[in-house]
Amino acid sequence: MSRAAYDHKFVKAFPDKLDEGILYVSVEFSTAAHRCFCGCGSEVYTRFSPRDWSMKFNGEVVSINPSIGNWSFPCQSHYILDGGRVHWADKWSRERIELGRLLDRDRKERHYKGELQASPPPRPIEPASRPGILARFTRWLTAR
Numbered sequence: 824m825s826r827a828a829y830d831h832k833f834v835k836a837f838p839d840k841l842d843e844g845i846l847y848v849s850v851e852f853s854t855a856a857h858r859c860f861c862g863c864g865s866e867v868y869t870r871f872s873p874r875d876w877s878m879k880f881n882g883e884v885v886s887i888n889p890s891i892g893n894w895s896f897p898c899q900s901h902y903i904l905d906g907g908r909v910h911w912a913d914k915w916s917r918e919r920i921e922l923g924r925l926l927d928r929d930r931k932e933r934h935y936k937g938e939l940q941a942s943p944p945p946r947p948i949e950p951a952s953r954p955g956i957l958a959r960f961t962r963w964l965t966a967r
């Protein structure tokens with residue numbers, strides 16, 4: 824039976840057996856876990872990252888963005904977890920799933936490239952124990 828609502832639990836690590844109707848959130852692992860809300864029993868893990876899902880907690884309820892498409896499970900259910908309510912979305916056709924996967928891969932690749940450009944790896948700063956070549960050159964010039 825598909826659910827219309829869920830509770831959340833903040834955990835350090837996920838329990839061996841996930842309870843139905845609970846969205847487990849581990850900040851430690853930047854991941855949420857729940858049993859598919861269609862009732863099929865599949866365990867669904869959603870990772871939080873700029874390229875994957877993000878979580879919103881307003882002090883009472885947890886929301887997850889974007890929607891969760893369980894394409895790799897037999898149920899192929901698709902829903903949005905918004906403020907403790909499960910909004911059921913339409914199932915996708917195989918073509919649409921493939922297209923979605925392609926777009927997702929493209930989006931992630933572009934994100935990784937953008938990330939590399941935005942933040943170069945930090946370099947150690949060299950202490951200025953010796954004057955640089957330019958400083959030595961100007962000293963040589965002014966000394967004459």
Ligand SMILES: [Zn+2]
Pocket residue numbers: 859860861862863864865893896898899900
């Ligand atoms: Zn399911």
